[in-house]
Amino acid sequence: MIEFGHGTHVGLRRTRNEDTYYADSALGLFLVADGMGGHQHGEVACALARDAVVELVGRGQSLAEAIRGAAARLLEYAQRFDDALPMGTTVAAIRFSEQAYEVAWVGDSRIYEWKNGLRRISHDHSLVQELVAAGVIDESQAARHPQRNVLTQALGITALGQLHISMAKGQLAPGESFLVCSDGLTEEVTDNGIANIVARQDLAAQECVDHLLLAALDNGGSDNITAILARIH
Numbered sequence: 001m002i003e004f005g006h007g008t009h010v011g012l013r014r015t016r017n018e019d020t021y022y023a024d025s026a027l028g029l030f031l032v033a034d035g036m037g038g039h040q041h042g043e044v045a046c047a048l049a050r051d052a053v054v055e056l057v058g059r060g061q062s063l064a065e066a067i068r069g070a071a072a073r074l075l076e077y078a079q080r081f082d083d084a085l086p087m088g089t090t091v092a093a094i095r096f097s098e099q100a101y102e103v104a105w106v107g108d109s110r111i112y113e114w115k116n117g118l119r120r121i122s123h124d125h126s127l128v129q130e131l132v133a134a135g136v137i138d139e140s141q142a143a144r145h146p147q148r149n150v151l152t153q154a155l156g157i158t159a160l161g162q163l164h165i166s167m168a169k170g171q172l173a174p175g176e177s178f179l180v181c182s183d184g185l186t187e188e189v190t191d192n193g194i195a196n197i198v199a200r201q202d203l204a205a206q207e208c209v210d211h212l213l214l215a216a217l218d219n220g221g222s223d224n225i226t227a228i229l230a231r232i233h
Contacts, residue, residue, distance in 0.1 A: 002096060004230040005206030009213050011184055012221035018042035019182045019226040020050050028096035029057055030228045032109050033089045034182040041087035045156050048074055049089045063095050063104035064165045071163055074156035088157035092122060092180050104167045106153050110186055114177040118195035121168050125153035176232045184223035188216040198229065205229045
C-alpha cells in the first residue's frame, strides 16, 4: 500500500506558481515539474510535460520513454511562438510497480529515498553539479554558488538529440519513503532538515509535506515549492 502526501506553494517572492505535480497511487506515478520561461511559458511548459508523461505512462510506456515523448511535444509546441522566450521545464518522476520502482529525471528537481537515512537518488543536471563532479568545488560551495540554478538539461530547451534522461531502479521494501520535490524546497531546506521531517513516523505523509513546505517558507520561500512524499506500507 502507498500512503502519500502532496502540496505546492507559490513561495514568498513569486507572483505565479510555475511548479506542477501529479500524484496517483492507482497508476503508481508521482511527478514534479518546475517550469521556466517568460510570460506564462513556464506554467504552460510544466503542465504540458505533466499531462504528456501521465498520458504516455498510462499507455504503457516506461518513464524514460514518456519523458522523451513529453520533450518532443514541448519542443513542437514552443515553435508556435516567435517571441524567442525560453519555454522549458524540469521533470522528476517515480513509478511504482508491485515490488519495484523506477525513477527518471531531467533538470534539478530531485528524488530522495528514506530508509534508515536519507539518500538522494537523483543528481542535478546543472552547471554547478558538473563542477562538483569534476572536483572543482564541493557540495557546501555548490549550495552557495551564484550559478547554482543554471541547468544543463531541460525539457523544451534541450534538443532531443542532446537530451539526457537520467534513470534508476530498485526493489521496494516496507517502511521505505520517497520524496519528489522542486528546487524551491532544496534551496531553502538542507538534506538534514528534510531528513528530520521525513523520518517522523508520528506524522502522516501529508503532515510531513505540510512541514516541508512550512520549513521552506520559514527559510525564505524564494521560489515556488512543491513536494510529494510516498510511503510504502
